[in-house]
Structures are given as structure tokens and as C-alpha cells.
Amino acid sequence: MADESTRAASAAVRQELGTLEVADAVFRDLALKAVSDVGGVAGVGRSGGLFRRRSAADAVEVERAEGEVAFAIRLSVRYDVRIPEMVGELRERVKALVEETTGYRVRAVNLTVEHILPPEPQPPRSSASAVPPELPSAPSPPNPQQ
Amino acid sequence: MADRENAVAVAMAPSHDGTLVIREDVLAEIAYLEVMGMQGMVPPRESFVQGVLRRNRPKGVLVEASASEVAFHLTLGVLEGVCIPVAANELRRRVAAAVGSKTGYSVRAVNVLVDHIVLRKGP
Numbered sequence: 001m002a003d004e005s006t007r008a009a010s011a012a013v014r015q016e017l018g019t020l021e022v023a024d025a026v027f028r029d030l031a032l033k034a035v036s037d038v039g040g041v042a043g044v045g046r047s048g049g050l051f052r053r054r055s056a057a058d059a060v061e062v063e064r065a066e067g068e069v070a071f072a073i074r075l076s077v078r079y080d081v082r083i084p085e086m087v088g089e090l091r092e093r094v095k096a097l098v099e100e101t102t103g104y105r106v107r108a109v110n111l112t113v114e115h116i117l118p119p120e121p122q123p124p125r126s127s128a129s130a131v132p133p134e135l136p137s138a139p140s141p142p143n144p145q146q
Numbered sequence: 147m148a149d150r151e152n153a154v155a156v157a158m159a160p161s162h163d164g165t166l167v168i169r170e171d172v173l174a175e176i177a178y179l180e181v182m183g184m185q186g187m188v189p190p191r192e193s194f195v196q197g198v199l200r201r202n203r204p205k206g207v208l209v210e211a212s213a214s215e216v217a218f219h220l221t222l223g224v225l226e227g228v229c230i231p232v233a234a235n236e237l238r239r240r241v242a243a244a245v246g247s248k249t250g251y252s253v254r255a256v257n258v259l260v261d262h263i264v265l266r267k268g269p
């Protein structure tokens with residue numbers, strides 16, 4: 001606690017009567033929340049597996065300067081998504097949520113698409129990498145994007 | 147933390163019929179109560195070891211007191227939906243007002259560190 005608040009001085013924002021510091025974990029959680037709200041994102045980091053939560057946190061890197069923040073996020077997408085369109089929405093959401101909650105300006109949201117998953121939601125135990133997408137016999141489910 | 151042990155008691159200027167000592171713990175408790183009184187603010191995360199070392203002092207509050215001025219370092223979590231800069235300013239105002247009115251100290255600074263955010267489940 002003490003070491004955290006001394007370390008804080010570097011990227012803290014000066015307000016009247018003191019400084020305000022927001023920990024990286026807050027930015028990371030906000031980014032994860034915004035990303036998971038976007039339809040077409042299958043997961044962040046490696047999907048599935050025992051250390052899913054941990055790997056989701058590792059997949060979001062936060063870089064801070066005074067009053068501004070940049071993200072680097074690794075994610076996987078669903079098969080039926082147009083990545084450039086989805087990315088635009090995703091950036092908007094991350095920017096909106098982070099800026100209205102923390103007051104930091106979002107300088108950049110850098111994205112790496114690591115995997116593409118079959119369109120149907122898979123049970124968590126079947127890993128993303130090996131399984132080829134099943135042939136769609138029925139029309140694919142509507143995109144959950146609102 | 148070691149020098150903090152020695153500095154627990156802060157003496158105010160003696161008045162004509164005695165002295166007044168206000169312990170730093172009192173200032174810390176006032177600040178902690180103000181944090182808890184804020185809508186959308188929760189105690190910080192801490193490890194078991196930190197909890198043991200803290201003993202019964204309030205969670206996430208460090209106090210630096212001098213003869214007449216005091217500075218606080220507050221660590222806390224927020225709920226989703228709170229605008230952090232606005233809430234931090236409101237918290238400062240409240241801490242300064244409470245400490246000033248209850249103890250007579252003037253508050254030099256209230257430094258806020260937000261260490262986690264509690265997100266709502268679901269979309």
C-alpha cells in the first residue's frame with residue numbers, strides 16, 4: 001500500500017489539494033469490460049483453459065503518461081465478424097468507458113487479433129486452436145452486435 | 147512504517163489549562179469514515195500480510211501530520227459508473243471539511259490512489 005502510493009507520483013494527475021492516481025488494474029478491468037461488451041469478440045488472450053482469467057489480464061497492456069493512457073490488447077474474434085468494422089466499435093467503447101470513468105484521455109487502443117473461432121459458442125473445454133469450424137447447416141445465428 | 151510507530155501522537159499547542167493530543171489514528175479514522183460515506187467507494191484490496199501489519203488501523207489510509215497541517219494518502223476502490231476525478235474531488239472536500247471541523251487541523255493534501263474497480267456482472 002505504501003509503496004504503491006509512492007510509486008504513484010510518476011503518473012498521478014494533479015488536482016487541487018492533492019494528486020489522483022488510478023492503478024493499472026482499473027484501466028485493465030475497464031478495457032476488458034468494454035471489449036467483452038462488443039459482439040464478435042470471442043475472448044481476450046487465450047480463450048478457455050485453467051488460467052483464463054489470468055490470461056485475460058495479461059492480454060491487456062496499459063501504458064500511462066500523465067493524464068493519458070494507451071492500451072495494447074490481444075483478442076480472438078468470431079468467425080462471422082468483419083474485423084475492421086468491429087475494431088472501430090471496440091475502440092469507441094474502450095475510449096468512452098475509460099474516459100468517462102477515469103478522466104484520463106485514451107491516446108491509442110492497439111489491437112492484435114490472435115485467433116478466429118467458429119461462429120457457434122463453444123463449450124469452454126474445447127480449445128480454440130485445433131477444432132476446425134463446423135460446416136454451417138443451419139443459418140448462422142444473428143450477430144449479437146447491437 | 148517504523149517511524150509511523152513513533153509518530154502516532156500529535157500534540158496540539160497547549161492551551162491555558164492543559165494540552166491536547168490527537169493521535170494520527172483519529173485523523174485516519176475520520177478520513178476512512180468519509181471514504182466509506184461516499185457513494186460508490188469501497189475499501190482497497192489488501193493481502194493477508196498487509197492486513198496483519200495494519201492491525202486495527204483503518205484500511206488504505208496513511209497520514210502525514212505536522213504541527214498544524216495534515217496530508218492523507220488514501221487508497222480505495224470504486225464501483226463501476228463512478229466518475230473518478232469528480233468523486234476524488236468530492237472526497238477531498240469532505241475529508242478537509244470533516245478534519246477541519248472535528249480537529250482544527252488544516253488539510254494540506256489528500257492524495258487518492260484508486261487500486262481497483264468493481265464491475266457489474268453481465269452486459
